[in-house]
Amino acid sequence: MRLTDEFPLAGHDMGPDRTEFPRLGDDLPERDKTRVFLRLFLENQRRLYGYVLTLVPHRADADDVLQEVSFVLWEKFDPERPPVDFAAWGCRIAYFKILELFKKNRRRVPFRQEMLERLSETILDQGDALQLDERRAALLNCLARLSEKDRDLLTRRFAEGATTESTAAAVQRSVAAVYQSLSRVRHVLFECITRTLARQEGSP
Missing domain, CATH: 1.10.10 (Arc Repressor Mutant, subunit A)
Known part of the structure; x- marks a missing residue:
């Protein structure tokens, strides 16, 4: 399953209540936790992708890295204790994913x-x-x-x-x-x- 299946990306129809997000720190049901994560991810998606794309030569590889990063972010995300800087958190995870990518292709590096x-x-x-x-x-x-x-x-x-x-x-x-x-x-x-x-x- 790709990120767009689980979390619609920018430009996709999210329904009339797409701008209504719960307050961080509330006791949130799983559906609303998804909304909090989605809001933060979409706000920082372009910056994350730009970071990955400048470091990974091939766009297909960059897409795969961003996909893996998004899953890690979702797994580790706690809406009651959100990161102070979501983009910086995502870039750090992306760095390790980029390292993994290069390690898989030793002939290049x-x-x-x-x-x-x-x-x-x-x-x-x-x-x-x-x-x-x-x-x-x-x-x-x-x-x-x-x-x-x-x-x-x-x-x-x-x-x-x-x-x-x-x-x-x-x-x-x-x-x-x-x-x-x-x-x-x-x-x-x-x-x-x-x-x-x-x-x-x-x-x-």
Whole structure:
């Protein structure tokens, strides 16, 4: 069952009482809990979809991620204790769903989780939990766009215990050449992440 079967989306006829929602915190029957959730979800749906779409290259994948996110949100939603920021809550869940998507397709981003953490520490600025999650998701998206040669270089360099010197020896290049290539790839990733986050902030 898709979200539109359980919860009609914007533009669907919800009947004449579609704007009448119960107060949060009331002792709500299941039907009214659905209405409270539906109101919050529809208010934030475009922002959630914009967030997912800027981080997932293919629209079909983005649709699937949003569908999975909507089910998790519904399962965890408590109308008597609603999240302070529904969109931020949804984006954080979406981040983990996006991670799952990339893990399922290792050929696009063949990095282990611990390697991604080391790469994140090197490339990304630190921030609050949600900001860091957004940057890591953007990093995954940008890694998928690199050439296979550049991804292989990063995989070797950020493997546990690796150094620029050991990476140079493995690829049979000079240390200076590897250092220059790594600097170029970091710059490409930084620019890609910046553009991705800018599109995300500008999404409706």
